[in-house]
Amino acid sequence: MIERFQKLPIGKKLQAxxxxxxxxxxxxxxxxxxxxxxxxxxxxxxxxxxxxSGVLAASLDSALMFNDAQTAQDVLMxxxxxxxxxxxxxxxxxxxxxxxxxxxNNPYTPSPTFDSSQYGQKARLGNAxxxxxxxxxxxxxxxxxxxxxxxxxDLSNAYGDLLKQIGIVLLIGLFILAAIxxxxxxxxxxxxxxxxxxxxxxxxxxxxxDLSVRAPxxxxxxxxxLASVFNQMIEELSHREHSLNQELRERRNIExxxxxxxxxxxxxxxxxxxxxxNQIEKALLNHKYNLEKFALMYIDLDNFxxxxxxxxxxxxxLMLSRIAERLRNSLRKADFVARLGGDEFVVIMSxxxxxxxxxxxxxxxxxxxxPPFSFExxxxxxxxxxxxxxxxTNGKDGETLKRQADSAMYLAKKLGKNNFQFYMxxxxxxxxxxxxxxxxxxxxxxRNEIVVYYQPIxxxxxxxxxxxxxxxxxxxxxxxVVRPDEFIPLAEEIGLIVDIGRFVLETSATQTSAWVNQxxxxxxxxxxxxxxxxxxxxxxxxxxxxxxxxxxPCNFEMEITESVLxxxxxxxxxxxxxxxxxxxxxxxxxxxxxxxxxxxxxxFPISKIKIDKSFVAKLPKDRNAHAxxxxxxxxxxxxxxxxxxxxxxxxxxxxxxxxxxxxxxxGYLFSKPVAAAEATKLLESRRTRSA
Amino acid sequence: MRFNARLPAVLLIACWLTQPAIANNNTxxxxxxxxxxxxxxxxxxTEWPVLPADEFRICIMGSDPVLAALEPIxxxxxxxxxxxxxxxxxxxxxxxxxxxxxxxSAHASIEDLTKQIGKAPxxxxxxxxxxxxxxxxxxxxxxxxRIAFNINHTAAMENSLTLSSKLLKLALQVY
Numbered sequence: 005m006i007e008r009f010q011k012l013p014i015g016k017k018l019q020a021x022x023x024x025x026x027x028x029x030x031x032x033x034x035x036x037x038x039x040x041x042x043x044x045x046x047x048x049x050x051x052x053x054x055x056x057s058g059v060l061a062a063s064l065d066s067a068l069m070f071n072d073a074q075t076a077q078d079v080l081m082x083x084x085x086x087x088x089x090x091x092x093x094x095x096x097x098x099x100x101x102x103x104x105x106x107x108x109n110n111p112y113t114p115s116p117t118f119d120s121s122q123y124g125q126k127a128r129l130g131n132a133x134x135x136x137x138x139x140x141x142x143x144x145x146x147x148x149x150x151x152x153x154x155x156x157x158d159l160s161n162a163y164g165d166l167l168k169q170i171g172i173v174l175l176i177g178l179f180i181l182a183a184i185x186x187x188x189x190x191x192x193x194x195x196x197x198x199x200x201x202x203x204x205x206x207x208x209x210x211x212x213x214d215l216s217v218r219a220p221x222x223x224x225x226x227x228x229x230l231a232s233v234f235n236q237m238i239e240e241l242s243h244r245e246h247s248l249n250q251e252l253r254e255r256r257n258i259e260x261x262x263x264x265x266x267x268x269x270x271x272x273x274x275x276x277x278x279x280x281x282n283q284i285e286k287a288l289l290n291h292k293y294n295l296e297k298f299a300l301m302y303i304d305l306d307n308f309x310x311x312x313x314x315x316x317x318x319x320x321x322l323m324l325s326r327i328a329e330r331l332r333n334s335l336r337k338a339d340f341v342a343r344l345g346g347d348e349f350v351v352i353m354s355x356x357x358x359x360x361x362x363x364x365x366x367x368x369x370x371x372x373x374x375p376p377f378s379f380e381x382x383x384x385x386x387x388x389x390x391x392x393x394x395x396x397t398n399g400k401d402g403e404t405l406k407r408q409a410d411s412a413m414y415l416a417k418k419l420g421k422n423n424f425q426f427y428m429x430x431x432x433x434x435x436x437x438x439x440x441x442x443x444x445x446x447x448x449x450x451r452n453e454i455v456v457y458y459q460p461i462x463x464x465x466x467x468x469x470x471x472x473x474x475x476x477x478x479x480x481x482x483x484x485v486v487r488p489d490e491f492i493p494l495a496e497e498i499g500l501i502v503d504i505g506r507f508v509l510e511t512s513a514t515q516t517s518a519w520v521n522q523x524x525x526x527x528x529x530x531x532x533x534x535x536x537x538x539x540x541x542x543x544x545x546x547x548x549x550x551x552x553x554x555x556x557p558c559n560f561e562m563e564i565t566e567s568v569l570x571x572x573x574x575x576x577x578x579x580x581x582x583x584x585x586x587x588x589x590x591x592x593x594x595x596x597x598x599x600x601x602x603x604x605x606x607x608f609p610i611s612k613i614k615i616d617k618s619f620v621a622k623l624p625k626d627r628n629a630h631a632x633x634x635x636x637x638x639x640x641x642x643x644x645x646x647x648x649x650x651x652x653x654x655x656x657x658x659x660x661x662x663x664x665x666x667x668x669x670x671g672y673l674f675s676k677p678v679a680a681a682e683a684t685k686l687l688e689s690r691r692t693r694s695a
Numbered sequence: 696m697r698f699n700a701r702l703p704a705v706l707l708i709a710c711w712l713t714q715p716a717i718a719n720n721n722t723x724x725x726x727x728x729x730x731x732x733x734x735x736x737x738x739x740x741t742e743w744p745v746l747p748a749d750e751f752r753i754c755i756m757g758s759d760p761v762l763a764a765l766e767p768i769x770x771x772x773x774x775x776x777x778x779x780x781x782x783x784x785x786x787x788x789x790x791x792x793x794x795x796x797x798x799x800s801a802h803a804s805i806e807d808l809t810k811q812i813g814k815a816p817x818x819x820x821x822x823x824x825x826x827x828x829x830x831x832x833x834x835x836x837x838x839x840x841r842i843a844f845n846i847n848h849t850a851a852m853e854n855s856l857t858l859s860s861k862l863l864k865l866a867l868q869v870y
Contacts, residue, residue, distance in 0.1 A: 066861035069736045071729075071841070075865055143739045146771070 015189075015196035022188050023181065030177035038170050045162045046127055046134060049088065053136035053155040056086060061140045061153050064094060068102065068140060068150040076103035083107070090133050090158035094140070096151040110158055118152050133159055198227040202234065215242035269343045271321045272328035280342040280350055284402045287352055291395055299362050299394045300405050301351040302413040303331070303369065306387035306421040306499055308347035319379050326377055327386070334372035335365070350409075359394070359426060366390050366424040387422030389413055398427050418442050421499045442498055444480070445491060449503055453479055456511045457677035460686060461529070461648060461670045464662050469687060471527040472519075473563065473670060474512035475677045476504060488531075496535045505536045506545060513553035513560065515680050520559050523687040529561035529591055534568045537575070543582050561589035561612070566597075569604050577608060584609040591648070596632060605643065613640050617651025620671070624660035637665050727764035729842050730835065734765065734796060734820060737833060738773045740859035743793060743816050751776035754783045754792035756808070757801030786811035797821040797831065805830050816855045829870060832856065836867065843867045 012020065060079060067076040076094050080103055083089045091112030093104040104114040112133070115122075123137035134157040142148040198220075205219040215238055219231040267279040275283070287298045305327065312320040324343070331341050331349060340352040351369075356362055369390065376383035391413025393405045412427035419425065448454050458472035478486040495501040509530055516528040536542055550560060562583060568576060569592075580590055591612035592605075596619055605613075615636055622629035633649070640647040649661050652671030661669060675686060734753060751773045755762045765780045772778065781792065786808045789795045795817055797805055802824050809830050812819065821831040823845070832851045835844050845868040851858050863869055 063861070066736075066740065066859070066865055069739075070733065070844075070865050072843075072865050 013196070014199060015192045018192050018195065019185065019188050023185055026181055026184050030174075030181060034170060034173050034177055037173055038166065041169055042129060042162075042166055043126075045166060046159075049134045049157045049159065049162060050126070050136060052088070053134065053157050054138065056083070056089065056092075057136060057138035057153050057155045060092070061138055064140055064153065065142055065150055068094070068096060069142065073103050077105070079103075080105035088158050088161050090156040092156065093154045094151055095154070097149050099152075102151060107158070112156055114154070118154070123154065127159065131159060133157055194223070195227070198223055198231065202227070202231050206234070209238060209241075215245060272325045272343050274328045274332070274349075275340070275342040277342065277344050280340075280344065280352075281402075283340050283342070283352055284405070287354065288395070288400070288402060290354070291400070296354055297356065297395060297397075298352055298354040299356065299392055300409045301353065301362075301366065301369075301424075302391045302406075302409040303349040303351065304389050304391075304413050304417065305347035305349075305373075306389060306417070307502065308386065310502065311384055311386065315379060315384075322379065323377055323384065323386070327373065330372040331369060334368045339365075362392060362394070362426075363424070366392065370422060370424070389416035389421050390424035391416055391427065392424060393427040398429070414442065417498050418494075420497050441491075442494060445478070445494060445500060446498070448478055448480075449500075449507060451481070453481065454504055454507055455479055455679065456508050456515070457679060458512075458515075458528070458683040459670060459677040460675050460683070461668055462674050464658065464666060464669045469525075469674075470668065471525060471529060471561070472516075472683060473529045473677075474508055474531070476508050476531075477677075492533065496533060499535075501533055501535045502539060505532065506549075509546065509549045510552070513549045513555050516559060517553040517555040519684070519687060520555065525559070525687065527559050527561045527589060529563045529589070531563045531593065532568070534565075537564075537568055537579070543579055546583070546588075547586075556587070557583070558587035558589075561591055563591045563593045563614070565593050566595070566604075569608055580609045584611065589646075594650075596636060602639075605639070605645075610645065612646040612648060614648045614650050614670075615666070617671070620649050620651045620657055620661070621653070623657045630660075630664075633661070633666070634664055641665065724760065724764070726842070727760040730761050730796075730822075731764035731768060733835065733842065733844070734761075734794060735768050735771065735773070737818065737820065737862070738794060740862040741818055742857040742859075743774075744855045745816070746774060746776060746793065747791075749777075750779045752779050752781055752792045753794045753796070754781045754789060755796050755798060756783050756786075756789065756804070757798030758782075759796070759798030759800070761796060761798065789817060790815060792817055794818045794820060799824060812854070814854055818851075818854075818856055833866075838867070845869070 009017065009020065060082075064076055064079055067073070067079065080092050080094065083092055083105055084107070089107055090110040091104070091106040091114060093114035094102040095118035096102045099118040101114055101116045101118075106112040106114070118137075120137070123135050125135075127134040136155040136157065138153050138155075140150045140153055142150050202219050205217050208214050208217050218235050218238065221228045221231040221235070267275055267282075269276040284300070287296075290296045291298065308320070308323075311323060315323075324347070328341075328343065328349070331351070335341055335351065335353070336355075338353075338355060342350050344350050351365075353362065353365060356365075370388055373386055373388050376385050378384070391409045391411065393399065393408035393412060395405055398408050399405045408427040412425045416423050416425040455477045457475045457477050459475060460469045461471040461473060462468065463470045476488050476492070478491050480486060492501065492504075495504050512528050512530050516525065519525040519528075532542070539545070546560075546562075547557075550557060562580075584590055589611045590609065591614050592610055593614050594616045595613045597616045613636060615633060619629045619633050619636075623633065624630065637647050639645075646668065647666050648668040648670055649657075649666050650670050652658055652661065652669045652673045654673060657671075658669060658673060678686070738751070738753070753765065753768070755765070762780065762782055768778050769780055781788075783789060783792070783795070786804060789808055789812060793816075795808070795812075797808065797819065799822065802821065805819075805821065808819065818833065819831045820833045820835065823834045823836045829847050829850065832847050832854070833844050834847075835842055837843075844866055846858060846863060846866040847870050848858065848863065849870060
C-alpha cells in the first residue's frame, strides 16, 4: 500500500492526502451527526410516548377507579392508529397488570407485574424499543395514585429513518468529496504543472542535449526557485559546452593538419607512402575477411628526370601536381592513388571482375597523360610505365605484391615505355637477366660507365687525320666493355638512349672543341638513332651542346642511318635542313645496305655518304663490290657529296679505294676506336696509322 | 439464527383474558367494600347544583353491610366537604342526603322514595333486584363476578345532577 503510494506522482499524492483528510472529516461529521440525530430521534419518541401516555392516563382514571379493565383495554386499543407504538400496558396501584395492548406486527408482551427499573432510562443505540412509564393519578384534589401506564415505542422506523438520514448525509459527503476532488485536481495543477513543465525541460535537455531551452518560472514558490536554479545550471552547462566545443574544434583542426602532413604528399596533395602502407593493409584485411580482390598498380613516369633537369624542380613539382590531378580524374572514386616519391605513383583498385577492367583503367591512365603539359609556353610530353600485380592471383602479402608490381613495371619500361604489364610468374630467366642488365644500364650514367671512344677518319690522298667518329662504350664495373650494338637497342627500349645520346653529344662536343683549337681538327661525327629524332627538340639539344662547348657547327657532323630518313620523313627533313644551314655536316651511315634510294639522296639535305664496311671488306677482288663502290663514289662526286669508306683493314683495300677516287677512309688499318687521351696522342704524332 | 427462532413467539398477539382487578369473591364483606368504593367514586364524578355548607351526606336506606364498609370513607373529603354516613329508615329522611343507597331490605319502598324525592338533586343508587331499574339513577349489577352499573341519565338530568361523561362511558347501559 505504501509502496504503491510512493510510486504515485506528486499531484496524485496531494490529492490522495487531501481526500483522505476530507474523507475522515466527512466520516467523523457523519458519525457525530448520526449520534445527534439518533438522540434527537429518541427524544422525539420519548416526547411522543409521554404525550400519548399523558393523554391516555387522563381518560383511564375512571376505568381504574371502577375497576373496568374492559374500558381500559378499549382505551388502549385506540393506540392502533398511532404508528411506532409497539405496545402499552396499564398496571393498578398494587403493580398488577390491569390492561395491555400490543400492535399487530410487534412481538411485545407486557409483563404481568410492573417493574420500575425497566423504565426511566433512555434507550441505547441497538435497542429495539424505547420504554416509557407514567403514573395514573386520581381526580383532584386527592390525586391519589391509581396505577401506571407504560408505553413501548417501536424504534425500527427510527432506525430506518436514521439509516436514511445517514445515507443522505453520506451522499452529500460523497458529493462534497467529489466536488473537492475536482477542485483539488484543478488546484493541484498550480503545483504540478510547473513541476511537469520543469521535468519536460529537463528531459529535453538530457535526452536531446538541447541546451537552448529554458524552464518557465511562473511561480514565486520553491518550484519557481527550482526552475530558476535549473536555468542557471543549464546556462552554466551550455557555457561549458560552448567552450568545450571550441577547444575540440581547434584540436580537431590541429589534428587534421598533422594528419595531412603525416599522410599526404605536399607537392601533389595525394596520400603519401605512409598512407599507401595503411591502405594496402586495409585492402589485405578486406581480402582476408571479405575475399575482396584488389590490384596494385605501380606507375613510373617516363623521362621525368629530363623534365626536372631541363625546367628545374619548380616546374617538375608543378607538373607532378598536374599529373596527380589527371590520375585522380581518370580513376574511380573508390580507387586509391598515392605518390610514393620521385616520379613514382601507386594505385590500389578493387571492385573488378577480370583483368580486362584493370587493363581498361591502365589504358585510361596512360590516355590521361597523353595530352602535353604546357609550361612557360612550351609543351612537354610525358608517358608512364605501369606494372600491375593482383591479390590474390599473384600473392597475398604486401611485400610480395609490391615487389611483383615493381618487376612488372620494369618489364613495361623495358618493353619500350608508355605501356602496362601484368606481373607473371613464368617470366623467363633471360627476361629476368635482361631486367638485371636494364637495371645496371639505368645506373651506368651515374656511375660514369658510359664512355666515348674515337675512331679517326683519314684523308686518303693526304694520309692525314681530318676527323673522328664518336663511338659509345659501356665499360661495366667488372671491366668488360659492352659494344653499342649490344646495349643501344636496350637503351632505346627503355628510353635511356636519350640520356646516353645527350651524354655522347656533350662529351664529344667538348672534346672536339679542344682538338679543333689545338690541332685544327675538321670535325667529329656523332651517331644519332631514330629514337632521338622522335624528340621534338633535338636541334635545340645539339645547338645548346655546341654552344656550351664553344664548337662551330661546321666542326660537327651528324651520322644517321638510312632508316632515320625513311621513318621520320617530314620532321626529320626540316631538322636536317636546319642543321645543314648552320654548316653542320650530315652523313649517311652504312650506305648501300638499306634502300639506298637514289631519290632520297637527291632530295634529303646530306653532305656525306659512308660506304658500308661489307663492301670494303670484299675489295679489291670481288668485282661486284668493286662495281658498287665505283658507282657510289661516282654518284657522290656528281652530287657533290663527300665519300668515306668504312672498315678499311688492309693496305690493298686502301690502295684500291684511292684508285677508285674515294676521299676518306676509316678502319682498323688506321686505328681502332680509342679513348680520348689516345686519340689526342694520334693527333700529336700526326700519324695516320697507329703503331 | 437463534435469535430468529424466537419469531413464532412474536405471534402471540396480546389477547389475554381480561382479569378482573378483584377476584371473583362471594364474601359479603368484599362485595360491600367494592360497593362502598363505588359510592365514593360516584360522588367524585357527579356535580350537584348546590351542596350543604357543613357536610356531604351519604345515606343508607334499610339495613345493609355497606354501611359498615363505608366507615373508611368518613376520613376522606368529597368536594372539600367532610363526609357523613347516615342510616335512614324513612323516605322523608332522604331529602337531606346527597347520595341515597337503597339496601336490599328497602327495595320495596323505592317507588315511594322516588316520589318523595321528586326533582331534588339526590343521587339514588341501588342494587338491581327485579324492580324497574329506571326508578333509581344508578343501579349496580353483578356480571361475571364483577360489579358494574347502569345509569338513568334522563332521571339524573331531571334531578339537576350532572354525571361525568367518564362515568357514562363506564356504564353498561344508559337510559
